[in-house]
Amino acid sequence: MSADNTLSKKMGKGGAIKRPAVSAMLDEESASNKEFRVYNETTADRVRELYKTMRTNQTHAHVTKLRQKYGKLGSVRMGVWEALDKLNAFIDVSDPDVELPNLVHLFQTAESIRKAGLPEWLQLTGLIHDLGKAIYLRGCDEDGTSVDSQFSVVGDTFVLGCDLPECCVFPEFNPLNGDAGDARYAGELGVWSEGCGLSNVLTAYGHDEYMYEVLRQNEGVRLPPEALYIIRFHSCYPWHTGGAYSRLEDERDRMMKGWVLLFNQHDLYTKENTAYTEGRLRELRAYYTTLTDKYWPAVLDW
Numbered sequence: 001m002s003a004d005n006t007l008s009k010k011m012g013k014g015g016a017i018k019r020p021a022v023s024a025m026l027d028e029e030s031a032s033n034k035e036f037r038v039y040n041e042t043t044a045d046r047v048r049e050l051y052k053t054m055r056t057n058q059t060h061a062h063v064t065k066l067r068q069k070y071g072k073l074g075s076v077r078m079g080v081w082e083a084l085d086k087l088n089a090f091i092d093v094s095d096p097d098v099e100l101p102n103l104v105h106l107f108q109t110a111e112s113i114r115k116a117g118l119p120e121w122l123q124l125t126g127l128i129h130d131l132g133k134a135i136y137l138r139g140c141d142e143d144g145t146s147v148d149s150q151f152s153v154v155g156d157t158f159v160l161g162c163d164l165p166e167c168c169v170f171p172e173f174n175p176l177n178g179d180a181g182d183a184r185y186a187g188e189l190g191v192w193s194e195g196c197g198l199s200n201v202l203t204a205y206g207h208d209e210y211m212y213e214v215l216r217q218n219e220g221v222r223l224p225p226e227a228l229y230i231i232r233f234h235s236c237y238p239w240h241t242g243g244a245y246s247r248l249e250d251e252r253d254r255m256m257k258g259w260v261l262l263f264n265q266h267d268l269y270t271k272e273n274t275a276y277t278e279g280r281l282r283e284l285r286a287y288y289t290t291l292t293d294k295y296w297p298a299v300l301d302w
Contacts, residue, residue: 039169048170050094054151055173057144058204060160060185062178066143066152066205071213073301076137080292081285083134083302090133090147094155102130104275107284112266124291125227126266129234132211134302156237157204159245162190167242188247197250198233208235220297229256230263240264 039047078086087102110126133153139145144152156169162185164174179185192201203209212232215221233256238244240260276284 046093047095050151050155051170052173052176053144054094054155054204055164055168055170056176056178057151058158058160059178060191060202062152063160063202063205066145067202067209069143070135070138070145070205070210073214073217076302077299078302079299080128080131080296081289083131083300084127086134086137087131090136092130092133092154093150102133106130107276107281109267110288111284113263116266118262120291121223121227121295122263124223124288124295125230125263127288127291128211129231129263129267130207130211132207132209132214132231135207135210137302152205153207155204155206155235157206157208157233157235158238159192159198159236159248160202160204161185161192162248163188165238165242165244167238167244169237192248194247195250196248198236198239198245198248198253201248203233203236206235208232214300214302218297218300221300222295226256226259230260233260234263234267 039051084103084106087106090102092102106127106129109129110123113126114123135145135153136147136150139153141149144150158164158168160179164171164177164180166174168174174180184191208231212228215223215228215231233240240257241264
């Protein structure tokens, strides 16, 4: 049985994970003193160019093709630590806040969740939430899934098959989308039905969707459904932060949004351009190995 369909029997009394409390959030005042995700005329050219290319090429047909292609796992087999080590070779060109290898950010996120006293499964979710960027091992420039061409790996995701909302970063790039002008994809709902649920639409392809499939398809992954949902939708800022797609939401989306917003506080407000020492990295790896051993099989198909 896939992890996404497994009941979270061992996660709390009564077999259910409680929705996150407001007290679990980072202190809003301290968080607001830091400026993150600034997208304006001061944003680096590399970031603007990534979003322009992404907004242009991420179409309904493109996403359908990449889901079919990269959803077939097994051409790469490796354990979680090997995959994490691969992210030392990957710098996210869409991120205006940090320019360090992605592995550093993963440890920063996980450690923030751990410091807050949140559950082990959420700590591990912090460690692996960007691990889908390892798609570059299978990727190519044409698809936008390589180190040199990242428009189908990184960046905020958005729903295809309907109007692109103005709350997308750099909304001036929306008219460049290859689906713009296609009457089938016009309107707030487009080809989708009201209340169909975000799990039943197409979102821009990236590391979120790829990692979700890795977790869903591999036997022996013991993370709860909440973790898979967070990983799949944590980059969909127009939805969880911008307020878009409320007419597409179903009850599951509304229930899960609290977890995504909680996670986002630790994902976003912990970014620092400071590398770890070798000694600290050894300590972190020792602790998180206890979690990967608990929730993951030794080797996964990618």
